[in-house]
Amino acid sequence: MMSKIKVLHVTGAMNRGGAEVMLMDIYRNISEDFHFDFLVNYKIKNGIIKGDFDDEILLKGAQIKHIPTQWDIGPKNYSKKFKEICIEIGIPEIVHIHMNAKSGIIALAAKKAGIKNVIVHSHADLKFRGGFVSRFASTLELQFQKILISKYADYFWGCSKEANLSLFYKRVLTPKQSAIINNAVDVKLFQNVSNDELIALRKSYDINEKTIVLGNIGRIVSHKNVIFIIDILNQLHKENIDFVFVFAGRADQEDYLEAIFNKAKKYDILNKIIYLGIREDVPVVVNSFDVFIAPALKEGFGLVAVEAQAVGLPCLLYTGFPKTVDMNLGLVTFFDTFDVKAWSDAVINSKEKNKNKEQLFEVIASKGFDINSNTKQIEELYKQMT
Secondary structure, eight states, X not given: OOOOEEEEEEESOOOSSHHHHHHHHHHHHOOTTEEEEEEEEEOTTTOOOOOXXXXXXXXXXXXXXXXXOHHHHOHHHHHHHHHHHHHHHOOOSEXXXXXXXXXXXXXXXXXXXXXXXXXXXXXXXXXXXSOHHHHHHHHHHHHHHHHHHHHHOSEEEESSHHHHHHHXXXXXXXXXXXXXXXXXXXXXXXXXXXXXXXXXXXXXXXXOTTOEEEEEESOOOGGGOHHHHHHHHHHHHHTTOOEEEEEESOOSOHHHHHHHHXXXXXXXXXXXXXXXXSOSOHHHHHHTOSEEEEOOSOOSSOHHHHHHHHTTOOEEEETTSOGGGOOSSSOEEEESSOOHHHHHHHHHTOXXXXXXXXXXXXHHHHTTOXXXXXXXXXXXXXXXXX
């Protein structure tokens, strides 16, 4: 019997972010020819934090190891620790790095550990936010990391052409060394939810059949711009529209979550807002919406918008989402403005859900955004390396 190809995935905490969700979907669908392990980078000041997917990862037979970030312990100590971990778990054939602008030093560490095949995977078109000093420092580090990536990585993957160009030099993006791996979703998982669970969840919202359920899923951080949705809700309230806003996700900025609720309280629409926190049943939650609304200022890709389209939801998005997130199903409306009335009118005039599951699946799969075809592509690329 042929031994399995060992792949070590280098990540941050395995929480419900876009890249992590996609990686877990790949893990669930990958053939038995492969064995995955995970090396999670953590900040010493925060300590090791259990990720949302850790229990499932361990249950599926992978090991999870932890390493302090490269700048916490310095590149030299990082390389030493990286090698120790690789020896401890058994030297993998492939190291697959998912750390975007931190990937160069990790690629160097992997090569020093004797790894033959090092993949750096760009999960976003990298753009830096914040003040001038912060952006300058981040840009400087990115240039440094890019030099190391080009020297020590063997393969250069990204979720889009733009993502590849933001992290890699053009000269390394050869057909043999580079690949575009679409940020894909498990379409069938989102389409085949338990009707009983869906009815129970909608019932918990305490709504009637005519109530519009506006929904959003994602980390609660300022650049997701959920607070703008409260202005839209206020406009809907003024126009006597029957609605409820349901949102879910990890509150990575507690003060921002508080600001969202304070604004809703100021508008006297607190009773129209339901925060679900972190959910294990995201497919059920997405199916409970009537309209998906996301005015995020910047999204690397915005996987959740594809998930919303997979269940046939009309999607109202700010142009912070890339155009490639639109599956051309006639469900996506992009806004390049924060005109509250324009957004509220779009909510009122939204189409009904597209309930043609076969059509939704076929279109999304034909564009390469279904996880099954995506996983097969990755399997073939892994096998070519070994």
